[in-house]
Amino acid sequence: MSVSQEAGDAGPKIDARPAAEKVLDWLTWACMVVAGTLLVILVAIFGWLVFGRYVLNSTPTWVEQWSLIIVAYVTFLGAAVGIRRGTHLSIDFVREAMPGAVRIPLHLLSDLMMIVFGAFMGWQGWLLVATNVNRIVPLINISESWRAAPVMVCGILIVLFASFDMLARIQRGISRGV
Numbered sequence: 001m002s003v004s005q006e007a008g009d010a011g012p013k014i015d016a017r018p019a020a021e022k023v024l025d026w027l028t029w030a031c032m033v034v035a036g037t038l039l040v041i042l043v044a045i046f047g048w049l050v051f052g053r054y055v056l057n058s059t060p061t062w063v064e065q066w067s068l069i070i071v072a073y074v075t076f077l078g079a080a081v082g083i084r085r086g087t088h089l090s091i092d093f094v095r096e097a098m099p100g101a102v103r104i105p106l107h108l109l110s111d112l113m114m115i116v117f118g119a120f121m122g123w124q125g126w127l128l129v130a131t132n133v134n135r136i137v138p139l140i141n142i143s144e145s146w147r148a149a150p151v152m153v154c155g156i157l158i159v160l161f162a163s164f165d166m167l168a169r170i171q172r173g174i175s176r177g178v
Helices: 019-054 062-085 093-097 100-131 145-175
Strands: 002-004 013-015
Touching: 019 062, 019 145, 062 145, 093 100, 100 145
Parallel strands: none
Antiparallel strands: 002 013
């Protein structure tokens, strides 16, 4: 537990969350900051594209390649954050209609499937990164691996976030005597 004093509080505020949860929350926040920053950059480069095309009469050719890479990072970082925050679309009315004795194993099965999916995604992303190191993206002269890196990172984050969710669910079940 950590103790912090906030301005205007009468006493110390105790943060009882486990250290691992704090690290995962920070990692989630960092992913959102990176994705948000990349969205701002995406808007700026498209603004430059429009300005170059219609005002300067000279279309910047690099914008398409950079925008494809940026969209991949925003998408995959956002997908990982969705796992951590539990905001992905799910159809869970059947599971939630079940009694607790059935619902809990279904939750754990769902977590396990996410872990397996994330591991496969991370592994395949790594293979893409490794096989594309020497290929160059046209017009921007960077390694093609930069396009595959967000797949690998997302897979790793999904494994991390889903594993923590699964362990927390098991711990809550044990503490409740389920």
